[in-house]
Amino acid sequence: MNEKNHLFSNHVLKMLLIPLVAEQFLTSLMGTADSMMVSNVGSAAISAVSLVDSINVLVIQAFAALSAGGTIVCSQYIGQKNLKKATESARQLLLAVASISVLVMVVCLAFRTPLLRLVFGKVDAEVMDASKIYFLITSLSFPFIALYDAGASVYRAQGDSATPLRISVVANCLNITGNAVLIWVFHMGVAGAALATLGSRVFSAIVVLWLLRSPKNEIAVKDYLTIRPDGTQIGMILKIGIPSGVENSMFQFGKLAIQSTVSTMGTVAIAAQAMTNILENLNGVAAIGIGIGLMTVVGECMGAGRKDEAVYYVKKLSVIAEVIIIICCGAIFLLTKPITTLGGMEPESASLCFHMITWITIVKPIVWTAAFIPAYGLRAAGDVKFSMIISCLTMWLCRVSLCIFLSRHFGMGPMAVWIGMFSDWTLRGIFFGIRFHSRKWLEKKVIQ
Helix, strand or coil: CCHHHCCCCHHHHHHHHHHHHHHHHHHHHHHHHHHHHHHCCCHHHHHHHHHHHHHHHHHHHHHHHHHHHHHHHHHHHHHCCCHHHHHHHHHHHHHHHHHHHHHHHHHHHHCHHHHHHHHHCCCCHHHHHHHHHHHHHHHCCHHHHHHHHHHHHHHHHCCCCHHHHHHHHHHHHHHHHHHHHHHHHCCCHHHHHHHHHHHHHHHHHHHHHHHCCCCCCCCCCCCHHHCCCCHHHHHHHHHHHHHHHHHHHHHHHHHHHHHHHHCCCCHHHHHHHHHHHHHHHHCCHHHHHHHHHHHHHHHHHHHCCCHHHHHHHHHHHHHHHHHHHHHHHHHHHHHHHHHHHHCCCCHHHHHHHHHHHHHHHHHHHHHHHHHHHHHHHHHHCCCHHHHHHHHHHHHHHHHHHHHHHHHHHCCCCCHHHHHHHHHHHHHHHHHHHHHHHHCHHHHCCCCC
16 A cells, blocks of 8 residues: 555654553553552552452453543544544543543442452451552542543544653652652551552543643543533443453453462462563563554544555554564563562572463464454454453453363463463454454444
């Protein structure tokens, strides 16, 4: 295809994708730094934060999926050159996420103790007390993280990923600084960590909502208090957001099931798996940024009725993601031994971690890109139910069931987790490849 006739030139793609990749890296690194700072408080504190965050991530992933639905609707309207509808969709997205997140916050605050006991059963009294405090304060941040996600999605829909990156940089610095002051200076423990998180999320939400008012934006959202529900617009957003939310939530439930299996394998396995998870996350976050950008690109192409270009960009960005995965996997592989040494891991755990990272470095470049990147494009075209069904099936059949079977019946230890994961990636890649080449996803309709 002639590059000059494309909706997205190479320069525009670069301006969209580089900030997204940087933001994913930043979020991942800051999350790791956050955990390390809390770990200095004591085992009860880090256990409480880890347990509660498994619930928090579930909730936040649902908000992110809803915001992604808004990105797709807005970007398709932009592709149609219908900025009035795009702006109205952005307003309805903000109203929807504000309403839903406040409701979720109220439920979590009202039932936090029964909810914690239901999810985690009997844990030490010290851990439960710390969990209650951390969950109370972090629940208050739900509307703010949801509004930030929605505002950032509106920016990304109009091709501006640099503004959310700048907000994220400042917010993460505030979070880390807040942790340092409240934990180490004022000795507030988990309450300090939670307050730092709350403060950074309040900052992010206020700033993104303030900046969205600027008339310089392609989509400028003003007069927030005048927004009233529009069932049609909210319905379009939820039609995309709910299946994606179910998919993300199932992923988190599966993660919890795997964690409970690994927790029975002994301290060596637990430590090795924890470090492997961190490293595998780092070698994939950049490519996830490419996938998030692909939603904006395909959304605009579909809105403009340029289906051939949607296919072209899925292929092009998949190639870019593959190159990034190869580079990142190689870099993390070379850094694994220095990291495990500097992290003070026991030799046995470090050796097991290196063994698993070696296999990840071999397998991930072969199957991961096909399993995940085209799916972002399919969702942007409105093909969300197929993505949800395939992702949930492969998750529970391979990532969870196969992992439990191999670990319990063959005593394979944490390597069983990765065999299940590799099987999941492979099957996803096959199904999404077939779906992509069938072109059925191009027949979906998101907007009228």
